[in-house]
Amino acid sequence: MVARLTRLFLAPAMLAALLAPSPALPADNDRTLLLGTTTSVDNSGLLGPLLGAFHDETGIEVRTVVRGTGAILQLGRSGDFDVVLVHHPEAEEAFVAGGDGTARHPVMTSRFLIVGPRDDPADVRSAADAADALGRIANGKFDFISRGDESGTNAAERGLWGRAGLSPWTDRTGWYRETGAGMGATLNMASVLSAYTFTESGSWTNFANRGELTILFEGGSHLANPYAIIPINPERHPHVAAQAAKSLVDWLTGPVGQSFIAAFRVDGTPPFAPVR
Amino acid sequence: MSGPASILPLRAHRLAFEAGGTRLLDDVSFILPAGRRTVLLGPNGAGKSLLLRLCHGLLKPSSGEVRWAIEGRRSARRQAMVFQQPVMLRRSAVGNITHALAAHDVPRADRLTRANAALALAGLSHVARRPARVLSGGEQQRLALARAWATEPEILFLDEPTASLDPAATRAVETLIEGFHAADTKIVMATHDLGQARRIADDILFLHKGRLLEATDAAAFFEKPQTKEGRAFIAGELLW
Amino acid sequence: MDSFVSAFAEAGALLVSFDPDFLSIVGLSLRVSLTAVALACLIGFPLGALVALTRFPGRGVAILLLNTFMGLPPVVVGLIVFLVLSRAGPLGVLGLLFTPTAMIIAQTILVTPIVAALTRQIVADLWVEYGEHLRSLDAGPVTTLATLITDARYSLATVVLAGFGRAIAEVGAVMIVGGNIDHVTRVMTSAIALETSKGNLSTALGLGIVLLFLALTVNAAVQIINTSAGKRAALA
Numbered sequence: 131m132v133a134r135l136t137r138l139f140l141a142p143a144m145l146a147a148l149l150a151p152s153p154a155l156p157a158d159n160d161r162t163l164l165l166g167t168t169t170s171v172d173n174s175g176l177l178g179p180l181l182g183a184f185h186d187e188t189g190i191e192v193r194t195v196v197r198g199t200g201a202i203l204q205l206g207r208s209g210d211f212d213v214v215l216v217h218h219p220e221a222e223e224a225f226v227a228g229g230d231g232t233a234r235h236p237v238m239t240s241r242f243l244i245v246g247p248r249d250d251p252a253d254v255r256s257a258a259d260a261a262d263a264l265g266r267i268a269n270g271k272f273d274f275i276s277r278g279d280e281s282g283t284n285a286a287e288r289g290l291w292g293r294a295g296l297s298p299w300t301d302r303t304g305w306y307r308e309t310g311a312g313m314g315a316t317l318n319m320a321s322v323l324s325a326y327t328f329t330e331s332g333s334w335t336n337f338a339n340r341g342e343l344t345i346l347f348e349g350g351s352h353l354a355n356p357y358a359i360i361p362i363n364p365e366r367h368p369h370v371a372a373q374a375a376k377s378l379v380d381w382l383t384g385p386v387g388q389s390f391i392a393a394f395r396v397d398g399t400p401p402f403a404p405v406r
Numbered sequence: 407m408s409g410p411a412s413i414l415p416l417r418a419h420r421l422a423f424e425a426g427g428t429r430l431l432d433d434v435s436f437i438l439p440a441g442r443r444t445v446l447l448g449p450n451g452a453g454k455s456l457l458l459r460l461c462h463g464l465l466k467p468s469s470g471e472v473r474w475a476i477e478g479r480r481s482a483r484r485q486a487m488v489f490q491q492p493v494m495l496r497r498s499a500v501g502n503i504t505h506a507l508a509a510h511d512v513p514r515a516d517r518l519t520r521a522n523a524a525l526a527l528a529g530l531s532h533v534a535r536r537p538a539r540v541l542s543g544g545e546q547q548r549l550a551l552a553r554a555w556a557t558e559p560e561i562l563f564l565d566e567p568t569a570s571l572d573p574a575a576t577r578a579v580e581t582l583i584e585g586f587h588a589a590d591t592k593i594v595m596a597t598h599d600l601g602q603a604r605r606i607a608d609d610i611l612f613l614h615k616g617r618l619l620e621a622t623d624a625a626a627f628f629e630k631p632q633t634k635e636g637r638a639f640i641a642g643e644l645l646w
Numbered sequence: 647m648d649s650f651v652s653a654f655a656e657a658g659a660l661l662v663s664f665d666p667d668f669l670s671i672v673g674l675s676l677r678v679s680l681t682a683v684a685l686a687c688l689i690g691f692p693l694g695a696l697v698a699l700t701r702f703p704g705r706g707v708a709i710l711l712l713n714t715f716m717g718l719p720p721v722v723v724g725l726i727v728f729l730v731l732s733r734a735g736p737l738g739v740l741g742l743l744f745t746p747t748a749m750i751i752a753q754t755i756l757v758t759p760i761v762a763a764l765t766r767q768i769v770a771d772l773w774v775e776y777g778e779h780l781r782s783l784d785a786g787p788v789t790t791l792a793t794l795i796t797d798a799r800y801s802l803a804t805v806v807l808a809g810f811g812r813a814i815a816e817v818g819a820v821m822i823v824g825g826n827i828d829h830v831t832r833v834m835t836s837a838i839a840l841e842t843s844k845g846n847l848s849t850a851l852g853l854g855i856v857l858l859f860l861a862l863t864v865n866a867a868v869q870i871i872n873t874s875a876g877k878r879a880a881l882a
Binding site: 164169173178193194195196205207208209210312313314315317318321336337338339340367369 | 732733734735738739741743744825826827828830840842843844845846847
């Protein structure tokens with residue numbers, strides 16, 4: 131009976147042993163790098179080929195985890211990444227100033243966009259600047275979908291509302307809605323509702339479910355979206371792969387990485403511009 | 407079948423059992439010696455099943471005590487019980503018996519031989535591999551007896567073992583009970599069937615409403631009951 | 647409607663393509679969820695049986711908790727495991743966050759209460775039937791436990807199935823603790839979430855249909871094993 135019991139409990143145990151994963155990350159710290167980055171970069175489709183090229187050249191495998199900028203910086207602060215690639219300059223400077231990252235290295239820029247239904251009831255197309263465009267949407271209380279997730283895109287959007295002297299998230303009449311989700315979920319909702327939303331070129335160029343949505347406003351100094359890469363401070367988190375992180379920074383900001391970014395196209399348009 | 411020292415006699419001393427504030431058994435004392443077949447007789451609800459379970463240790467008395475000549479695990483392993491509704495494990499007939507033997511720490515090598523012998527005795531060899539739960543009611547009760555037999559008990563408790571069986575199956579079960587008796591296993595059986603009691607009993611414990619009214623030789627009880635309840639029961643007038 | 651039709655086409659194409667990326671996603675889904683269910687059974691079977699068979703102070707509360715935890719939201723489990731495994735958390739030094747191991751841990755926590763609670767019910771019911779016989783045999787706790795679990799095996803197979811269904815279908819926990827890293831921690835559900843966020847709705851739905859197909863296959867296999875074994879032995 132004891133034998134039967136053992137067999138009974140051993141079967142799943144053996145199965146578990148059989149299926150148990152090989153330790154993935156910790157051992158080979160210098161050959162794998164954990165990168166925290168934002169949905170906009172990931173959704174563009176840039177990372178796959180870019181990091182593939184880096185891997186071919188250096189033998190370092192980069193694994194990416196995708197969240198909003200706020201979440202990525204928070205995770206970086208607790209040492210869960212080796213390096214982060216994000217887009218919220220003020221937060222990044224605070225991150226470095228606080229000793230969580232070693233330094234902020236600009237990598238590329240994309241463009242923030244205001245997208246909305248083709249017929250453009252708020253006449254955003256003829257707006258003078260981005261703040262004016264948002265003001266027109268608010269005036270007519272046309273449906274606007276915001277990410278509301280403290281991502282880099284969300285921070286930039288709020289900054290623009292501030293420039294327009296508005297704070298629609300306090301408005302309870304229902305035209306301004308926050309999804310609290312990623313760019314994709316927000317674009318999907320805007321598409322279904324034919325509403326306006328604030329996005330950036332990285333996500334937009336690769337977004338397939340556009341429905342009636344089209345780009346209504348872009349360009350201007352306030353719609354530049356700068357990305358920077360920040361290695362996590364190894365003095366604070368000794369386990370991070372600092373050497374590999376430095377390799378990635380050097381490569382991305384160096385000639386090979388920069389020309390790769392410059393040459394990257396989605397449907398013929400470049401979602402990102404290199405910094406040099 | 408008993409070991410070097412017998413667990414018998416069984417002494418019940420002033421047993422009482424209460425449930426939910428109702429006294430279901432009260433002040434029951436008796437001695438059960440080896441050898442003789444004892445039948446607990448009485449109408450439904452007299453407390454026969456309860457008394458069997460108290461003796462076998464399945465229930466704890468509210469007061470009083472059950473004492474064996476040898477206490478502890480050695481006594482527990484030398485008893486067996488067969489219930490009105492036989493408990494059939496979800497295994498083959500022979501598997502039901504080898505399970506009981508395994509529970510009694512019988513060496514693995516001996517289990518099958520002993521199980522097959524018990525099945526043969528109960529006339530169940532032809533269904534040995536069949537799932538116990540698809541056997542007929544009579545076969546199931548015989549299997550329960552074969553299972554008890556295989557563990558070689560010194561005392562066998564039976565709780566109305568034939569109450570749900572037809573006359574032919576009842577006869578087969580009674581024959582098996584005779585077999586236990588012939589092999590010196592002490593028989594303690596509860597029944598409300600007068601005919602069965604007459605066929606089997608050497609001694610009678612007559613229970614009524616939770617009290618032991620008569621403890622006597624079977625012939626004497628059937629000849630001349632000492633209580634009016636006993637007389638009424640034999641006359642078929644005492645239903646509960 | 648169009649996307650619905652194209653989703654089925656996409657699902658069919660995925661299934662017959664044997665695309666290595668797709669197969670690695672399916673493989674990881676199975677590996678993570680099957681391991682988690684195996685571990686959950688290892689803990690949940692004896693735990694459920696123990697709660698069913700023993701009497702101890704606070705047992706009622708334990709049953710209440712088990713039953714409540716059956717409905718644990720995956721994101722909550724994911725969040726808790728995340729906080730524990732994060733470098734800032736108590737087990738941060740293990741460096742397990744964003745690995746398949748972390749996903750297995752989260753799903754094990756998710757599935758164990760389901761296995762334990764259902765096992766408790768099944769074993770308790772069987773105990774009503776077997777209890778007097780096993781006690782009459784003077785069966786020890788190990789024998790008792792083994793007998794009940796062995797004899798409840800067909801019912802317990804459906805418990806395993808319920809656990810597997812829960813594990814393979816959840817996205818909240820694996821997404822948070824796994825990080826949906828391509829080729830490392832990307833499973834079917836997190837891939838579906840990703841494709842949805844990219845607006846590739848038919849690819850997402852295609853993956854969803856494949857997932858359904860997978861669940862169907864596993865369910866059918868267990869059902870066939872059960873009925874044939876049940877018919878042959880009528881032991882169930």
